[in-house]
Amino acid sequence: MVGLYLLVFLILVAICAPIIAPYDYDDQNQEKAFKFPNREFWFGTDNFGRDILSRMIYGSRVSLQVGLISVGFSALVGCTLGVIAAFYRKCDNLVMRVVDGFASIPYLLLAIAIAAALGSGINNLMLAVGISTIPAYARVTRAAVLTVKETEYVEAARSIGTNNFRIIIRHIMPNSLAPIIIQATLGVGNAILIASCLSFLGLGIQPPSPEWGAMLSGGRIYIRDYWHMTVIPGVALMLVVYALNILGDGLRDALDPRLK
Amino acid sequence: MHEKVLEIKKLVVRYDTDYEKVEAVNNISLEIAKKETMGLVGETGAGKTTTALAIMRLVPSPPGKVISGEIYFEGADLLKISEKEMRKIRGGKISMIFQDPMTALNPVLPVGEQIMEVIRLHDKGSKAEATKKTTKMLELVGINSERHNEYPHQFSGGMKQRVVIAIALACNPSLLIADEPTTALDVTIQAQVLGMMNSLKDEFDTSIILITHDLGVVAEVCDHVAIMYAGEIIETGTIKEIFENKKHPYTIGLFNSIPDLDTEEDRLQAISGLMPDPANLPKGCKFHPRCPKCTAECKHRVPQNTEVAPEHFVKCLLYKGTEAAK
Numbered sequence: 332m333v334g335l336y337l338l339v340f341l342i343l344v345a346i347c348a349p350i351i352a353p354y355d356y357d358d359q360n361q362e363k364a365f366k367f368p369n370r371e372f373w374f375g376t377d378n379f380g381r382d383i384l385s386r387m388i389y390g391s392r393v394s395l396q397v398g399l400i401s402v403g404f405s406a407l408v409g410c411t412l413g414v415i416a417a418f419y420r421k422c423d424n425l426v427m428r429v430v431d432g433f434a435s436i437p438y439l440l441l442a443i444a445i446a447a448a449l450g451s452g453i454n455n456l457m458l459a460v461g462i463s464t465i466p467a468y469a470r471v472t473r474a475a476v477l478t479v480k481e482t483e484y485v486e487a488a489r490s491i492g493t494n495n496f497r498i499i500i501r502h503i504m505p506n507s508l509a510p511i512i513i514q515a516t517l518g519v520g521n522a523i524l525i526a527s528c529l530s531f532l533g534l535g536i537q538p539p540s541p542e543w544g545a546m547l548s549g550g551r552i553y554i555r556d557y558w559h560m561t562v563i564p565g566v567a568l569m570l571v572v573y574a575l576n577i578l579g580d581g582l583r584d585a586l587d588p589r590l591k
Numbered sequence: 592m593h594e595k596v597l598e599i600k601k602l603v604v605r606y607d608t609d610y611e612k613v614e615a616v617n618n619i620s621l622e623i624a625k626k627e628t629m630g631l632v633g634e635t636g637a638g639k640t641t642t643a644l645a646i647m648r649l650v651p652s653p654p655g656k657v658i659s660g661e662i663y664f665e666g667a668d669l670l671k672i673s674e675k676e677m678r679k680i681r682g683g684k685i686s687m688i689f690q691d692p693m694t695a696l697n698p699v700l701p702v703g704e705q706i707m708e709v710i711r712l713h714d715k716g717s718k719a720e721a722t723k724k725t726t727k728m729l730e731l732v733g734i735n736s737e738r739h740n741e742y743p744h745q746f747s748g749g750m751k752q753r754v755v756i757a758i759a760l761a762c763n764p765s766l767l768i769a770d771e772p773t774t775a776l777d778v779t780i781q782a783q784v785l786g787m788m789n790s791l792k793d794e795f796d797t798s799i800i801l802i803t804h805d806l807g808v809v810a811e812v813c814d815h816v817a818i819m820y821a822g823e824i825i826e827t828g829t830i831k832e833i834f835e836n837k838k839h840p841y842t843i844g845l846f847n848s849i850p851d852l853d854t855e856e857d858r859l860q861a862i863s864g865l866m867p868d869p870a871n872l873p874k875g876c877k878f879h880p881r882c883p884k885c886t887a888e889c890k891h892r893v894p895q896n897t898e899v900a901p902e903h904f905v906k907c908l909l910y911k912g913t914e915a916a917k
Binding site: 482483484486487489490501505 | 649699758
């Protein structure tokens with residue numbers, strides 16, 4: 332439940348960003364650069380005198396967006412591939428070997444390639460994260476569909492003259508969703524982490540957009556004197572990923588009867 | 592005398608695996624007349640369910656495959672028509688009741704929707720009409736129609752089986768294949784379900800193939816019986832003939848293994864031996880290793896159908912040359 336509360340809090344923060352942020356994320360104030368956390372700036376300011384709290388708040392929007400959209404993309408593609416592989420056994424080998432091929436490309440390499448070919452930016456970042464996580468969804472879906480496909484109610488559906496598409500949509504998918512939901516929840520945390528990692532390396536979101544990974548990257552040269560610039564985004568990132576992981580674990584316990 | 596609904600001719604179904612080829616159904620022929628109930632009896636693995644699946648053209652493939660034979664249903668050979676036409680027949684003209692009602696319903700859909708699904712697939716009509724018919728079907732099988740929005744886990748086993756029957760009968764099929772419809776139910780519910788199937792048969796003029804290994808159930812509802820052993824029909828006839836004038840040693844053994852209420856017995860009379868390995872069937876008569884009346888001839892000669900009485904066929908060499916006078 333803690334995970335759910337943290338996530339809901341984060342979503343609220345992201346939605347209300349313009350209302351609750353004390354300053355604009357882009358407001359530079361050279362006179363007040365490198366301030367430690369104080370009453371005026373709760374989380375301190377960075378090397379350009381920008382308020383870190385406001386940047387964190389706006390950054391949560393970017394992180395959530397990257398996390399949700401890339402997971403949505405890869406879950407959609409991955410599930411489709413998984414269903415095709417499991418349902419039409421003739422395609423199984425072909426589809427799954429292609430998926431294995433994707434799994435063998437390190438996501439960093441993929442992100443570098445995409446950034447080099449299409450330029451860096453939030454869309455290409457989501458694309459890179461999305462593509463690199465497709466295999467996980469394809470495998471989970473395939474396994475779930477293979478089990479459900481053999482059940483008697485699918486045979487019964489066939490025996491009343493239902494066509495394949497309808498069987499997949501009405502009978503197989505709803506019954507194989509549980510593991511996919513769990514995978515997706517865990518995947519959001521993972522995607523946020525990968526995205527931050529890529530931004531840290533300069534392959535993702537470019538300044539001045541407030542992204543947590545980019546903020547870490549910006550603060551790292553000052554870490555010896557102004558630790559708050561790296562520690563605060565780092566802790567926030569950790570908390571979010573942690574929250575999503577406990578949420579995923581909780582969902583697994585709730586949805587998978589075998590673990591009870 | 593009567594109109595045939597289904598006629599199976601020399602059907603062979605084989606399961607091919609990497610290691611062996613198994614003929615689960617081996618050259619069976621069967622006829623079912625209109626409004627008739629045919630009991631298909633046999634041990635586990637005798638090929639009863641495979642026969643039913645072959646009629647529906649749902650033999651899992653791979654590994655299963657219909658090798659040869661013809662299945663005529665209302666004049667058309669089901670093995671030759673297109674998949675699209677077959678889908679219209681499934682659930683529309685032929686429907687099937689599955690063995691285990693606990694698993695034959697989709698756990699995430701309300702039962703009403705599952706009944707509606709078959710109606711919407713086969714009857715052209717508005718959603719309102721389908722809803723009305725769903726309500727009618729539920730009432731027909733004795734379930735309060737207000738429960739149509741409930742999920743399968745909210746029903747008892749017998750009620751689930753009645754929902755399954757409602758689905759099977761929703762489009763007034765001319766043939767109903769019931770694959771051990773009562774095996775998973777306890778005896779009182781069995782009686783209810785069988786009684787209901789019988790009354791529905793009268794109402795809709797449906798022919799039924801009842802697959803079971805329970806001879807008591809057969810006695811209750813069937814007009815004809817076919818006994819299957821190792822993929823073959825070894826004896827077939829009217830219910831009276833089979834129950835009172837059984838000929839094949841296997842059929843006799845099957846009846847002997849039912850304990851008698853009146854005599855005290857310490858042990859049940861079992862047929863000695865086990866079902867043969869279907870991948871490695873004995874030569875000659877397939878029952879000979881277990882047969883108490885086995886002769887030298889049985890070990891290498893395959894028995895053919897012998898008509899010992901009108902409409903009573905036996906595949907056993909003992910009765911060769913004793914055909915009923917025609």
